Each structure stands twice: as C-alpha cells, then as structure tokens.
Amino acid sequence: MNCQLCQKELDAYCQGNLPGNIRTQVENHLKGCESCASAFAQTQLLNRVINEEREIQSNPFLVTRIMEGIESSSVERPVHQPVFMKVLRPAIITTSLAAAVFAGVLLGGFANTSPDRMPAELAMMDDMAIESVSMLSNE
Amino acid sequence: MSDSDVIKQVLQGERDMFRLLVERYQHMIFRTCIGFVHNKEDADDLTQEVFIQAFQSLSGFKGNSNFSTWIYRIAVNASLNKVRRSAGAIILQRIDSLLGTDKEHRLPASDSENPEDLLIGEEHRKWVRSAIDQLPEKQRVAIVLSKYEDLSQKQIAEIMNTSEGAVEALIQRAKANLRKKLSPFWKKS
Numbered sequence A: 001m002n003c004q005l006c007q008k009e010l011d012a013y014c015q016g017n018l019p020g021n022i023r024t025q026v027e028n029h030l031k032g033c034e035s036c037a038s039a040f041a042q043t044q045l046l047n048r049v050i051n052e053e054r055e056i057q058s059n060p061f062l063v064t065r066i067m068e069g070i071e072s073s074s075v076e077r078p079v080h081q082p083v084f085m086k087v088l089r090p091a092i093i094t095t096s097l098a099a100a101v102f103a104g105v106l107l108g109g110f111a112n113t114s115p116d117r118m119p120a121e122l123a124m125m126d127d128m129a130i131e132s133v134s135m136l137s138n139e
Numbered sequence B: 001m002s003d004s005d006v007i008k009q010v011l012q013g014e015r016d017m018f019r020l021l022v023e024r025y026q027h028m029i030f031r032t033c034i035g036f037v038h039n040k041e042d043a044d045d046l047t048q049e050v051f052i053q054a055f056q057s058l059s060g061f062k063g064n065s066n067f068s069t070w071i072y073r074i075a076v077n078a079s080l081n082k083v084r085r086s087a088g089a090i091i092l093q094r095i096d097s098l099l100g101t102d103k104e105h106r107l108p109a110s111d112s113e114n115p116e117d118l119l120i121g122e123e124h125r126k127w128v129r130s131a132i133d134q135l136p137e138k139q140r141v142a143i144v145l146s147k148y149e150d151l152s153q154k155q156i157a158e159i160m161n162t163s164e165g166a167v168e169a170l171i172q173r174a175k176a177n178l179r180k181k182l183s184p185f186w187k188k189s
C-alpha cells in the first residue's frame, strides 16, 4: 500500500469502516510510515473533536422557542393571501411608511436619522439568497 | 404525513402544523449550525433563525427539491452570514497576533506512541475549530455537511447546487488543508 492510498482510507479506518484485509494493510503501512502516521493522528483528532460537537444537544425547549418566535415575528405570513390583499398591501405599506416618516420627522427633529438605512439584521435577511447557496464566495 | 402535505396545510393557514417540520428537522439543522459556530448557544439561536426564515419564505418553496435540501440551504446561508459577522473580530485577533500582542499559541505535540491514548485538551479543540474556520467557504460547507451530517456527496452537491465531482474535490482539498493546519499536532520524536 502506498501513501496516497493509505491516506485516502484514513477516514474510514478511523471510523472502523474498513474490511479486514484493507485494515491490515493500512495498519502495516502506518507502522512504517511517519508521514501517514502523522496524517492518521490529525484525522483522528479532527474526528474526535467533530464527534464531541455532534454529541451536543440543543436546548430541550427549542421547538417551543421556535414556534413562539414564529408567532411573534410572523408579520409576513406564508399563507397565500387573497388578491385584494395583494393589491391593498402596497397601499397600506406606503401609507404606514408615510405616517412613520412623518412621525419620525416630528419626533426625531434634528436627530441623525437616515431613512434609507435598514437595520443590520434586516439588510442581512434581505440579501439572503434562500433558494441557492449562491452567496458562497469563490475560493 | 409527508413534508409536502404538511407544507400545503401550513400554507392554507394551519400554522401550527409547521411544528411537525421543526420537530423533524431541528436536530440536523442544529448539528449543521454547530459545525459552523462550534457552540450550543449560537447554534440554538441560528437554528431558531433558520426555521423562522423557512416559515416566512415557505410560499417560495416550489418543491423542486426536497424540503430537507431547501432548509439545509437556509441553514448554510444563515451560518455563513453569522460567521462572516464574527469575521471582523477575528481580523482584530490576527492584527493582535501580527503585532505580537497576544500570547503565542502552540499546539502541544503528542509524543505518545499510540494515538488511541490521546486525550483531547481544550487547546486541541480550539486548534481544530480554528482549522475548520479558516477553510475557504465552499470547502468549509462541504466538510461540515460531510462530517457533521454524514451526507453523501450527491446530497451535498444538491444543497450546494454543484456537481458531485466538485464536492469530492472540495472535500479532498478541505482534508488536505486541515491536515496541513493540524500538522504541528503530531511530532514523533
């Protein structure tokens, strides 16, 4: 067995997923090859840390928390809206925006407010390309 | 009840039915998130964020892929956003280390003959996490989905919207990079 082959099998070897004959070949190679023994130690360390993290349990009340979060944040309902609401909605939004801006002017006075600036969280969600992992930058 | 039946009912106004999807997928989403953030609290928060986003954009789910593929994508995007937000802090840390103002980090090399005996110390955990975090994004996504979720290359390719060959290459490069980063760990005397 050469180094390339040995290193290719290391993951499976660490997880005990190799058939006996290949396992013996890997073991024999590891005994005599320092570079593969080193790769083996690194693979094992990596797997152990990852396995530890995989054991971590989420908050036992996570489902409840999520459902509450949905209730309190669902301004945007996923429910298909009747057509008249679709037509009406932009009008309502425009009206409330105008009202908000007016209120802002009244309340804010000369305070430093910039109307076209979104809160960071919203901006983040706005550019979220949900249907694809297209936002992955190039390497 | 199938995912698409549940989704249909949620879209018809039975919002509580969404709970079924949360129960079905919370563990895998949580595990994916932890692969990016490495701690329980952030992974809990991210998982919540993922499901809320999924709920809010559910009418945009066209059923062209499995619901699991779709929600994995949301989880990956949310996790990447989260770690990018933290990237600023890391840059500061690097400047710190360039200026030599932080203490030198050295991984205790093991001299044990038998790696089975090795105990993982906190320093080792930090080292491994930082090695994963320093991978280029695509490699990082591929390795998290492969090693934290045990997904096949085919499933990962669907989530990442790429070919299986590309995923295989990403995983190989990620492993090579991780080994390079972890090489100080093993110094046989």
Ligand SMILES: [Zn+2]
Pocket: A002, A003, A004, A006, A029, A033, A034, A035, A036, A037
């Ligand atoms: Zn070798």
